[in-house]
């Protein structure tokens with residue numbers, strides 16, 4: 532083992548349609564976080580085209596790396612370790628990052644760690660914040676992204692227990708599908724967020740799926756169908772539908788997350804993942820946290836969506852605890868939370 536606590540970690544994220552490279556110091560201070568979005572490339576297809584995503588990652592990763600290194604005011608040789616997303620995500624897209632990270636780490640003879648993308652999202656909350664707040668355990672974290680809606684109980688940085696998850700669509704997927712029903716384009720979340728500002732969130736009474744008493748699971752497919760019926764009936768304006776849909780999602784997410792904090796007697800609630808960039812969800816969570824005196828952490832919007840700084844943060848944590856990946860690190864498209872292929876202890 533060459534380093535115990537690496538000072539400068541290079542983070543690499545290519546699991547979907549963002550090519551991101553970051554330099555993070557001591558696992559918390561973001562020196563640079565370059566995010567090259569491919570959104571415009573995929574927009575005309577209405578969603579991410581995996582083959583196009585992989586090719587674009589290949590084209591972009593080297594310039595993104597150079598920009599991240601120069602933006603951090605360092606040189607390649609100053610980097611102590613590489614943390615790269617190895618799953619879950621699109622196989623071809625992940626492979627570009629994994630192979631690049633591996634080659635860089637091998638060439639410089641520095642440590643390599645594969646990071647679970649979802650754990651990366653959670654660790655966006657461990658990056659330095661202006662208000663100085665830090666995660667306090669035990670805590671509850673709601674991970675809401677394009678592919679996941681997981682309510683997680685954490686006793687420590689190492690212990691993550693999934694208490695609830697979606698039974699059908701992920702929250703972000705619901706935003707994207709409803710945006711398609713409203714002909715708004717891709718990606719749907721930010722477009723609905725913007726349109727909803729002009730609408731009345733109480734205009735349409737959409738169903739809220741709380742499921743069985745005490746359940747921490749989620750379901751969004753009924754809501755999506757209800758939106759389709761309202762759109763087809765032409766009963767409401769697009770902005771009212773967007774605002775009412777957003778309110779319905781926000782109510783269920785926020786209610787379940789706060790009740791989970793209470794029932795598990797946790798010290799803190801954290802949000803993570805792209806959907807936590809949503810302004811209504813952030814507003815509702817902040818209001819509730821103030822009313823119930825619950826300590827709340829939500830990363831700044833830019834760190835909620837895919838980025839490499841969060842991957843470097845998680846990587847730093849694992850490396851500091853002696854975990855390393857081997858040169859056989861691969862892409863794991865269906866990687867589950869808590870099952871990172873971390874390799875053996877160094």
Ligand code: KG4
Nearest residue numbers: 676677678703720721805806808809836837
């Ligand atoms: O975490 P993320 O960037 O990528 C995944 O790991 O999936 O999340 C992407 C998802 C997309 O479904 C996108 O529509 C949604 O997050 N999203 C939002 C907002 N910004 C991104 N959803 C609602 N409101 C937003 N402002």
Ligand code: ZN
Nearest residue numbers: 676805836837
């Ligand atoms: Zn993500």
